[in-house]
Amino acid sequence: MAKMWEGVSNAVTDKLADDFNSSISFDCKLYKQDITGSMAHASMLGVTGIITQEEADKLIQGLEGILTDVESGKLPFDENCEDIHMFVEQVLTERIGDVGKKLHTARSRNDQVALDLRMYLKDQVTTIVNLLKELVETVTNKAEEYKCDIMPGYTHLQRAQPITFGHHLMAYAMMFLRDVERFNDCYKRMNVCPIGSCALAGTTYLTDRVYEAEKLGFDKPCLNSIDGVSDRDFCVEFLACCSLVMAHLSRFSEEIILWASWEFKFITLSDEYTTGSSIMPQKKNPDMAELCRGKTGRVYGDLMGILTVLKGLPLAYNKDMQEDKESVFDGAETVIKCLSIFSKMIKTLTANTENMKNAASKGFINATDMADYLVKKGLAFRSAYKISGQIVKKCIEENKTLETLSLEEYKQFSDVFDSDVYQAIDLKTCVSKRISLGGTSVSSVEMQIKEVRKILDDINL
Ligand code: ARG
Numbered sequence: 001m002a003k004m005w006e007g008v009s010n011a012v013t014d015k016l017a018d019d020f021n022s023s024i025s026f027d028c029k030l031y032k033q034d035i036t037g038s039m040a041h042a043s044m045l046g047v048t049g050i051i052t053q054e055e056a057d058k059l060i061q062g063l064e065g066i067l068t069d070v071e072s073g074k075l076p077f078d079e080n081c082e083d084i085h086m087f088v089e090q091v092l093t094e095r096i097g098d099v100g101k102k103l104h105t106a107r108s109r110n111d112q113v114a115l116d117l118r119m120y121l122k123d124q125v126t127t128i129v130n131l132l133k134e135l136v137e138t139v140t141n142k143a144e145e146y147k148c149d150i151m152p153g154y155t156h157l158q159r160a161q162p163i164t165f166g167h168h169l170m171a172y173a174m175m176f177l178r179d180v181e182r183f184n185d186c187y188k189r190m191n192v193c194p195i196g197s198c199a200l201a202g203t204t205y206l207t208d209r210v211y212e213a214e215k216l217g218f219d220k221p222c223l224n225s226i227d228g229v230s231d232r233d234f235c236v237e238f239l240a241c242c243s244l245v246m247a248h249l250s251r252f253s254e255e256i257i258l259w260a261s262w263e264f265k266f267i268t269l270s271d272e273y274t275t276g277s278s279i280m281p282q283k284k285n286p287d288m289a290e291l292c293r294g295k296t297g298r299v300y301g302d303l304m305g306i307l308t309v310l311k312g313l314p315l316a317y318n319k320d321m322q323e324d325k326e327s328v329f330d331g332a333e334t335v336i337k338c339l340s341i342f343s344k345m346i347k348t349l350t351a352n353t354e355n356m357k358n359a360a361s362k363g364f365i366n367a368t369d370m371a372d373y374l375v376k377k378g379l380a381f382r383s384a385y386k387i388s389g390q391i392v393k394k395c396i397e398e399n400k401t402l403e404t405l406s407l408e409e410y411k412q413f414s415d416v417f418d419s420d421v422y423q424a425i426d427l428k429t430c431v432s433k434r435i436s437l438g439g440t441s442v443s444s445v446e447m448q449i450k451e452v453r454k455i456l457d458d459i460n461l
Contacts, residue, residue: 004086018082023322027084028077029329033119034084034112035067037195040215041107050106050205055099062096063088084116085109106207108199110229110317115195117325119216121238124332125187129180131339132245133456136176138343140452143169147445150427151266151356152365159363162427165266165351167440170448175248177452180459182244186237193218197228200316230316232306235328239303242331246296249338253289256345260286265355270348273341288345292338299334302327357427364392366402366425369433373424377416387413 003011013021039060046056066088069075081087086109093100147166152159193213196203202225209221222228259266260274269286277283305327309320367388374384391413395401402425410417423429435441438448 003082004089021082021319022079023083023325024077024079024081024087026326026329027113027116027322028087030084030113030116030120030325031070031077031088032067033116034088035063035070037112037115037119037216038088038103039063040212041195042103043215044208044212045102045105047211048206048208050207051102055102058096058099059092059103062092062100065095066091083109083113085112106198106203106205107195108197108229110199111194111197111225113321114197114229114231115193115216117328118190118192118194118218118234121190121234121328121332122187122217124328124336125183125190125238128242128245128332128335128339129183129459131336131343132176132180132183133459135339135343135346136173136180136452136456138346139169139173139176140449140456142346142349143167143173143445144449146351146353147442147449149351149353149356150360150431152360152363153440159359159365161368162360162365162430163440164431164442164445165353165356166442166449167445170445170452172248172252173448173452176245177455179241179245179248182241184459186234186241188219189237190234191219193221194228194231196221197225200226200229226316230313232310232321232324235306235324236303236310238328239299239306239331242299242335243296243303245335246292246299246338249342250293250296252342253286253293256289256349257286257293260284260289264359265352266359267349267351269345270350272348273345288341292342295334295338299331302331302334360427361401361403364395364402366427366430367392369430370402370421370425373421374414374416377418379414379416 003013042051042056042059042063045051045059046053051059066075070077075091077084078087078090081090089100089103092103143166145166146169147164149165150162151165151168153161153163153168193209193216195212195216196207196209213219213221222231256267256269258264260269269284269288271284273288274284275287277285306324309323309327313320370391371381371384371388374387375381379387391402391405391410394409395405403422407417407419407421410421432441435444438444
């Protein structure tokens with residue numbers, strides 16, 4: 001088939017080379033951005049007088065028709081076209097005649113593809129930020145629901161100190177809130193318009209790049225045409241942001257999987273977001289969380305992929321860059337799917353607060369509070385720590401808990417012990433006394449909830 005770039009080359013390529021070179025099978029996803037970008041370009045060519053207004057109107061009308069027909073399914077993508085840009089231009093020329101050939105004045109596919117990808121990712125960022133906001137809101141609401149429910153807090157996956165489930169959940173709200181901030185920040189650099197950079201050197205036509213940038217909703221045009229066509233930092237940043245979201249989702253997933261196990265039984269996932277086993281009738285598997293944990297690997301892979309494509313790549317455009325698209329498409333789609341399902345899974349889970357409380361009452365997670373009690377009675381912390389350790393040891397040997405030791409038994413370790421020790425080591429006291437900023441007390445967690453909600457309200461992209 002004759003190529004649009006027939007010139008110095010007779011453009012007769014091997015079929016295998018054609019297939020290898022072709023990107024339409026995946027960049028057809030960019031049809032909307034490509035067509036909208038072309039409309040703005042045609043409009044700019046018209047207002048600057050590079051083509052006549054009448055010609056510009058014809059181009060725009062033709063492009064509108066293509067968009068409508070692609071969306072309705074009337075116009076299927078032609079796999080024989082090299083990429084989406086060639087496809088649109090070819091159909092346009094078929095439909096409106098020779099004037100269609102004027103569309104590509106003062107631009108190149110190099111700046112066109114950079115534009116399309118930025119437009120596409122700007123939309124994805126908006127979708128992701130909205131999903132993240134929904135997740136933060138969902139997690140925060142759950143935290144509010146369980147702000148008084150005590151569970152063991154862990155370090156090294158060993159029971160450490162009492163916390164509330166609400167406090168634990170708010171830690172995740174903070175992570176996802178940072179993700180929102182990160183995406184908002186990456187959006188700023190994405191929001192710079194490369195069109196008009198042309199192949200790499202700019203153009204001799206008197207174009208209006210500011211007009212085109214504004215028309216397409218960008219902050220400004222890029223300042224250097226070589227950078228305009230070579231820069232894919234925004235893809236790296238985007239996938240780095242996606243990777244961190246996945247890191248957070250996979251940590252959360254791991255805990256959900258643990259909590260939903262018979263060993264913990266801290267939570268029950270809704271039937272809607274669990275699956276059964278084909279052979280074991282008792283099974284209720286947390287597949288959604290497992291898949292989010294698993295899909296983290298592919299998003300990290302997408303990030304590594306784009307970083308490696310860019311490594312050592314000389315300026316300006318190189319065909320290597322065609323490999324940018326599948327990574328960002330996959331990263332975006334995976335994060336969107338995971339976030340959508342995750343919010344629903346969180347919204348519908350219930351906590352088994354009795355089990356959490358029971359777990360908290362074992363494992364001596366109030367031992368730090370006992371040491372602190374002794375410090376308040378005048379002992380140095382190191383001595384208090386040692387005595388508390390000895391008491392825990394006795395309890396383990398005699399299968400007792402700190403709460404069930406008698407005062408006489410306590411006094412054998414130190415005579416500063418008094419009956420107020422029981423109050424001091426009560427788990428409720430341990431939690432309610434941790435009023436430090438960011439701490440686990442109900443009032444501290446309420447403050448966190450309030451602050452997060454306020455930040456959520458103030459965010460706008
Ligand atoms: N399909 C190409 C890509 O995705 C479009 C740009 C082609 N530019 C070129 N000079 N061959 O990167």
